[in-house]
Amino acid sequence: MISTINPVTGEQIQSFDAHTEQQVDAALTAAADAQKSWRAVPVEDRVQILRNTAKVLRDGKADYARLITLEMGKPISEAEAEIEKCAKTAEYYAEHAPRFLAPETIESDAAASGVVFDPLGVVLAIMPWNYPFWQFFRFALPALAAGNGAILKHANNVPASALAVEEIMDKAGLPAGLFATVLIESDRVAGLIADDRIAAVTLTGSTQVGRIVAGQAGNALKKQVLELGGSxxxxxxxxxxxxxxxxxxxxxxxxxxxxxxxxxxxxxxxxxxxxxxxxxxxxxxxxxxxxxxxxxxxxxxxxxxxxxxxxxxxxxxxxxxxxxxxxxxxxxxxxxxxxxxxxxxxxxxxxxxxxxxxxxxxxxxxxxxxxxxxxxxxxxxxxxxxxxxxxxxxxxxxxxxxxxxxxxxxxxNGMVASDPRLPFGGIKNSGYGRELGSYGIREFTNMKTFWTGTATAATPAVAD
The missing domain is CATH 3.40.309.10 (Aldehyde Dehydrogenase; Chain A, domain 2)
Known part of the structure; x- marks a missing residue:
């Protein structure tokens, strides 16, 4: 049983049954299948979902903000600002994702060469309670725009927020199955990371948990982005x-x-x-x-x-x-x-x-x-x-x-804050990888080199 406790009173508000193994398995299969089609959708069409997301967020801002405040205690004005920041980030990537993901030409001895950015697949997002909407959307908006699918394992003290973001993406018109929230206890996360249908992992959380997740993902040779503690x-x-x-x-x-x-x-x-x-x-x-x-x-x-x-x-x-x-x-x-x-x-x-x-x-x-x-x-x-x-x-x-x-x-001469236009992340025990900006959207892509020869030069001048 996963419960919401009101931090103002200490009283239980609501409880949810944890998802069964069968429900989680179905969500993974649906996400993997949907992502195979989604990756083929032109990025210019994918980003319409982001524009829709911004509208859904703003239309429901009052309700979503109250939910955040109820579950984790943030002052209501800050909760409203959190929703607005998510909406603005959706609009930012709707405008800029096509440029960030456009193929890049690099001069070499080939007739043509460069890099294209392909999605990795379904990304597991392990998210914290302190910004229950923002932490998810700052990952999901660029990742989905890049052609990935997503599975969310949220902190267990914000289950209603976790289900709300799934509802938001459904209202925005995201293809069925491409994203799902799974309500599970932390001891089941290792199985998700090891599952072949998960291609990569992102975590925002404590350094202690980061070490555990990094070890599990590293053992499975899966890409990770970790945003951990700070002082x-x-x-x-x-x-x-x-x-x-x-x-x-x-x-x-x-x-x-x-x-x-x-x-x-x-x-x-x-x-x-x-x-x-x-x-x-x-x-x-x-x-x-x-x-x-x-x-x-x-x-x-x-x-x-x-x-x-x-x-x-x-x-x-x-x-x-x-x-x-x-x-x-x-x-x-x-x-x-x-x-x-x-x-x-x-x-x-x-x-x-x-x-x-x-x-x-x-x-x-x-x-x-x-x-x-x-x-x-x-x-x-x-x-x-x-x-x-x-x-x-x-x-x-x-x-x-x-x-x-x-x-x-x-x-x-300012205050540290995340901005969708700038890369965000840390070093040392604060983690690795970057979210946001052009760097963040490329974290969950295969930066694939292409090299095109001519009729007279069909192989690179220098071979490995």
């Missing part, structure tokens, strides 16, 4: 616009109740301006409103699950025991649901939990440094490498420094 640094140099940096920093840390891989988590601040920055950061954090996420005045809802809140509080406790200083919050909110106070810990250093580990919730760590060099060193002193923000008025310096930051993306 993103938010670096504020001495010459930064402090008020602007603090304003964005609060949003970067507490958006989505602090539950995002690319939330800023470690605020690395030059000690010369640290007191001023912290004062601004605290003032804006105190303005956050903790409460019912369906209330539009609320800016911080509950954490998604009770065990996640317990883990976060343990990290806060261990950080303080090891020298960190709580200057705001630090407590579990009394009453029903899984609420946690917006928390700021100052004087955090390496060796403390809030520095070394990913804090997945509304907790900010302040790290004071004596120089730019120390800031970059500490930014890189992590197992993760997803995103980073760098704040300075000297754009030339920023351009030079970004090459020294170990991350999949560096945002200068």
């Amino acid at each position: 993103d640094p938010f670096i504020v140099l001495a010459d930064a616009d402090i008020k602007a940096a603090a304003k964005v920093a609060v949003k970067a840390r507490f958006t989505n109740n602090g539950q995002s891989c690319v939330n800023a988590k470690r605020f690395i601040v030059d000690e010369k301006i640290a007191d001023e920055f912290v004062a601004e950061f605290l003032a804006r954090t105190r303005e956050l409103v903790v409460g019912d996420p369906t209330d539009r005045a609320t800016t911080i809802g509950p954490m998604a699950r009770e065990n996640l809140r317990a883990e976060l509080h343990d990290q806060v406790t261990r950080t303080v025991e090891n020298g960190g200083k709580i200057i705001l919050g630090g407590n579990i909110v009394d009453g029903p649901g899984y609420f946690y106070e917006p928390t700021v810990i100052d004087h955090v250093r390496p060796g403390q939990a809030a520095f070394d580990e990913e804090t997945f919730g509304p907790v900010a760590a302040i790290i004071r440094v004596s120089s730019t060099e120390e800031a970059i060193t500490l930014a890189n002193q992590t197992e993760f490498g997803l995103g980073a923000a760098l704040w300075t008025r000297d754009t030339d310096k920023a351009t030079a420094l970004l090459r020294h930051i170990d991350a999949g993306a560096v945002f200068i």
Whole structure:
């Protein structure tokens, strides 16, 4: 039985029977069969489904946003923004996919040569709960446009959202069977990965789960894209616009109740301006409103699950025991649901939990440094490498420094966020591969070389 628990109250809302082996097998067969026809459809025709998807999303925005908020606790305005982002991404790929997937000519000694982009087949998507629509659509829209099919295994605390995205694709006119949601427990995922009808795997989730999935997919020699954990640094140099940096920093840390891989988590601040920055950061954090996420005045809802809140509080406790200083919050909110106070810990250093580990919730760590060099060193002193923000008025310096930051993306004087126009992904224990942009749509394609000889030169000049 797979159940939805309302994180505001802790009460069960709805439950679903897990899909049987026969149901899953039928879904795999249907997807594999449908994909054989779908790959032959011209990309210019495939993308009409994406335009339809954008319309379906917008037509149902209010209902879909309420569903997200109900299942995982995101403030309603952020849930609505999530739906709109999915719709805009559908429109982006509807416009640009034909160009991204067009054959490329490469000069060689052949009469003609280059690369074509063929779909791989049916891709298994293992998705998390924190952005239950966006995480699926940012993968599925380019993958489907490229001619692939998809099977979704979603997080088991958002089953209604998982079924809703299947309904959306059906309403958009996607060929029957090409995509399906399977409601299964995690111990059945290995069988899906090993199944010959699955051609590739994409996962957004924890580093721990990423290692497991990578091992299973690697054993089956199947392509993977992994977007895993993050402990993103938010670096504020001495010459930064402090008020602007603090304003964005609060949003970067507490958006989505602090539950995002690319939330800023470690605020690395030059000690010369640290007191001023912290004062601004605290003032804006105190303005956050903790409460019912369906209330539009609320800016911080509950954490998604009770065990996640317990883990976060343990990290806060261990950080303080090891020298960190709580200057705001630090407590579990009394009453029903899984609420946690917006928390700021100052004087955090390496060796403390809030520095070394990913804090997945509304907790900010302040790290004071004596120089730019120390800031970059500490930014890189992590197992993760997803995103980073760098704040300075000297754009030339920023351009030079970004090459020294170990991350999949560096945002200068801004907040790290995914954008359909730009590739998204990490390095180190934050995973590998890219989503979004032209790079993302090609991840689940066979980049097939073609070489055409002439009547007098029927083989390459240099043979292997």
